[in-house]
Amino acid sequence: MDDYFGSYIIVVVLILVGGLIVGGGLAANRLLRPHRPTPEKLTTYECGVDPVGEGWAQSYVRYYVFAYLYVVFAVDAVFLFPWATVFAAPGYGFTTLGEMFVFLGFLATGLVYAWKKGVLSWV
Template identity: 75%
Template sequence: MSGYFSSYAIVAVLIAIGVAIFAAGLLVSRLLRPDHPTREKLTTYECGVDPVGEGWAQSQIRYYVFTYLYVVFAVDAVFLFPWATVFAAPGFGLATLVEMFVFLAFIALGILYAWRKRVLAWT
């Protein structure tokens, strides 16, 4: 098989092999495990405490906001490392420095906005 689609065929074969290995592992574990369900084993387990009430609980939005802020800082860090390598290359010094300060200014504006909206307060 040669041509344009040969590289796609290799990827498809590797994906099929990966799925087969995964499915074989699940099948073998299902065949080897003991299976003796009882009423106690089928109840919901919550840190050693018997469950009381419904399984629905609301969580505050600030936890999601902290998650988004973490993603912003992670993206910031991901862009800072390649910037450090490009900054050292000849001919990119001043332009790269200005671009990074513009990028950091946008990040700082986002943090300032979150701080002014009192998103960063834990309680």
């Protein structure tokens, strides 16, 4: 039991040392930097142009759905590559093939749902 927890002591020590290095760097930065706030420095910066109007801007939910669909298909690719390596292993062929078709069926169902809702049309 001592060997089991002894191996985690190294991990804890490395996390503590890393935290001390990061904390020490942040503390040194705070102590050594000049701190002279002016009204011009505290204004909102908008690409070099003085801010005009309110800070509230609306964005369409549709753009978030596009990002979500991208993440879904990126995750799909992450699962397809390991599946391709396991599929070639003896004894796993038909089982992994069936599981992958179920997985792709779920993804296709989500894509058809998004298409029927009109989410995929860029306006």
